[in-house]
Amino acid sequence: MALALTMLRYERETAMRTVIRVAVGAAMAVALAGAAGASDHKDSPYTQANPAADIGDVFIFQGPETGGLTMVFTVNPLSNSGLPGTSASSEIKLDPSLTYAFKLDLDGDARADLAYKLRAADIAGQAQTQSIELKRATGAEAASNGWQGQTIATGRTTALNAPLEVVRGKAGELLFAGVRRDPFFFDFTGVTAPAEFAIREALSGGDGLPAAPTSLGAFGKTDMTVVVLEVPLEPALRKAGFWVVVSDENGSAVDRMGRTGVQGIFLVETPVGYNPEAYLPRDRDRFPTVGDLNNAYNSTPPADDVENYGAQFAYRFRQLEVDEGKVKQTVDFYLPDILHWDADADRAYPNQRSLREDSVFWTIANVNPFYHAPDDNPPPHVSDQPLSNRFPYVAPSVAQAYEAPDSLVPVHPLYLAD
Numbered sequence: 001m002a003l004a005l006t007m008l009r010y011e012r013e014t015a016m017r018t019v020i021r022v023a024v025g026a027a028m029a030v031a032l033a034g035a036a037g038a039s040d041h042k043d044s045p046y047t048q049a050n051p052a053a054d055i056g057d058v059f060i061f062q063g064p065e066t067g068g069l070t071m072v073f074t075v076n077p078l079s080n081s082g083l084p085g086t087s088a089s090s091e092i093k094l095d096p097s098l099t100y101a102f103k104l105d106l107d108g109d110a111r112a113d114l115a116y117k118l119r120a121a122d123i124a125g126q127a128q129t130q131s132i133e134l135k136r137a138t139g140a141e142a143a144s145n146g147w148q149g150q151t152i153a154t155g156r157t158t159a160l161n162a163p164l165e166v167v168r169g170k171a172g173e174l175l176f177a178g179v180r181r182d183p184f185f186f187d188f189t190g191v192t193a194p195a196e197f198a199i200r201e202a203l204s205g206g207d208g209l210p211a212a213p214t215s216l217g218a219f220g221k222t223d224m225t226v227v228v229l230e231v232p233l234e235p236a237l238r239k240a241g242f243w244v245v246v247s248d249e250n251g252s253a254v255d256r257m258g259r260t261g262v263q264g265i266f267l268v269e270t271p272v273g274y275n276p277e278a279y280l281p282r283d284r285d286r287f288p289t290v291g292d293l294n295n296a297y298n299s300t301p302p303a304d305d306v307e308n309y310g311a312q313f314a315y316r317f318r319q320l321e322v323d324e325g326k327v328k329q330t331v332d333f334y335l336p337d338i339l340h341w342d343a344d345a346d347r348a349y350p351n352q353r354s355l356r357e358d359s360v361f362w363t364i365a366n367v368n369p370f371y372h373a374p375d376d377n378p379p380p381h382v383s384d385q386p387l388s389n390r391f392p393y394v395a396p397s398v399a400q401a402y403e404a405p406d407s408l409v410p411v412h413p414l415y416l417a418d
Contacts (some may be wrong), residue, residue: 041077043263044294051076052095058244060341061354065228065391069237071102073244074224080223080342088225089179091158091398094120099147105241110303110336115142128159131181133209146251161401163412176392180226186360187381198349202285210350221398241338255298258337260359282315390415
C-alpha cells in the first residue's frame with residue numbers, strides 16, 4: 001500500500017510539472033525576457049528597457065539599529081553579471097527622472113495614507129554618487145505618485161568602494177541608497193514540488209546564471225542599487241499594508257511591487273514549445289500580450305487589482321490546481337498585491353519580509369497542492385548572505401574592495417559604527 005501511494009504521488013507530481021513549470025517559471029525561460037522571474041526582476045517590457053525603474057524586491061521589518069520600521073527596495077537587477085542590458089556595479093545608480101516611493105496603507109482600503117518619496121540628482125564630476133531628497137507625504141499627496149510632500153532629509157548616495165553615506169532625517173530617519181549585493185534569497189534544497197522544479201529550471205533558463213540553491217548562488221554574483229529607509233515605529237505604523245512604486249516625471253506609475261514574486265510567478269510568458277492559448281491573458285481585448293498585461297499591472301494601484309486582474313489570477317490558480325473551493329480565497333489573499341506588516345504578529349512572512357527569510361519558499365508551500373519538504377528541511381529557511389544587524393543591514397557588493405586580498409576589512413566601513 002505504501003509503495004502504491006508513493007507511486008501515485010510521483011505520477012501526480014510528474015503530470016503537474018508540465019503545467020506548473022510554465023505557470024511559475026516561464027518568465028525566466030529566455031535570458032533577459034525574464035531572467036529573475038521568481039523574484040520581480042525584469043517583470044515587464046518597460047522595466048526590461050529601464051533597469052533603474054525595475055523593482056527587484058521589497059522588504060519590511062523592524063530594524064535592529066533603532067527599533068524603527070525598516071523598508072527596503074532594490075532596482076538595477078543583475079548588475080555585474082555581464083549579461084546584455086546590464087551594467088557594472090560601478091555604473092548603476094538611481095534615475096533622476098523617476099520618483100521612488102514607499103507606500104503605506106494604514107486603514108485597510110489598499111490606498112496609501114503615508115508615503116516616503118525619494119528622488120536623486122546627478123552631481124557634476126561624480127560618476128555614481130548622487131544627491132538625494134526624501135519627502136514625507138500624507139493623505140492625497142501620499143496616494144499620488146507625483147513628487148509631492150514635505151522634505152525631511154537631503155544627502156548623497158553611496159558609490160561603490162566609497163565612504164558610507166547615511167542620510168539622517170528630521171525625526172531620526174535613516175536613509176541609505178547605494179550599491180550592494182542583490183538580497184534576493186531562494187533556497188530550494190530538498191524541496192519536492194512542481195513549482196520548485198519550475199523555478200529552479202527557470203533560474204537557469206539560458207541566462208548563464210548558476211541557479212544554485214542558496215542566496216549566494218541563486219543569481220550568482222550580482223549587485224543592485226539598494227535603498228534602505230528606517231523610520232520611527234510610531235503607533236500608527238505597528239500595522240500597515242506596504243508596497244513600493246516607481247513613477248515617471250508625469251506621476252504615472254511604471255513599476256510596483258508588494259508580495260514576493262507575484263508577477264514572476266503568476267503573470268508569465270508562454271514558454272517555447274507550449275500552446276500560447278493557455279498562457280496569453282484572458283482579457284485579450286485589454287491585454288493583447290503578457291507584456292501588455294505586466295505593463296498595465298505596474299501602472300495601476302493595488303486598490304483596483306481585484307477588478308482588473310482577479311479573473312486572470314483565478315485562471316492561473318486553476319492552472320496550478322488550487323482546489324476549486326479555495327480559488328476565490330487564494331485570489332483574495334494575493335490581491336490587492338500588498339505586503340502586510342504587523343508588529344504584533346509572528347515576525348515572519350507574510351506578516352513582514354525580512355532580508356533573512358525565504359518568502360519564495362513560503363509562496364511555493366502556500367500555493368502548490370503537491371508541496372513536500374523533508375522533516376530535516378522545514379521552513380523557514382535563512383539567507384546565507386553576510387548580512388549585518390547594523391544599518392543598512394544588506395550584504396557588501398560583489399565588487400567590494402578590501403584592504404588586502406585575504407582580508408575581510410573593507411576599504412571603507414559598510415555599516416554604522418557602534
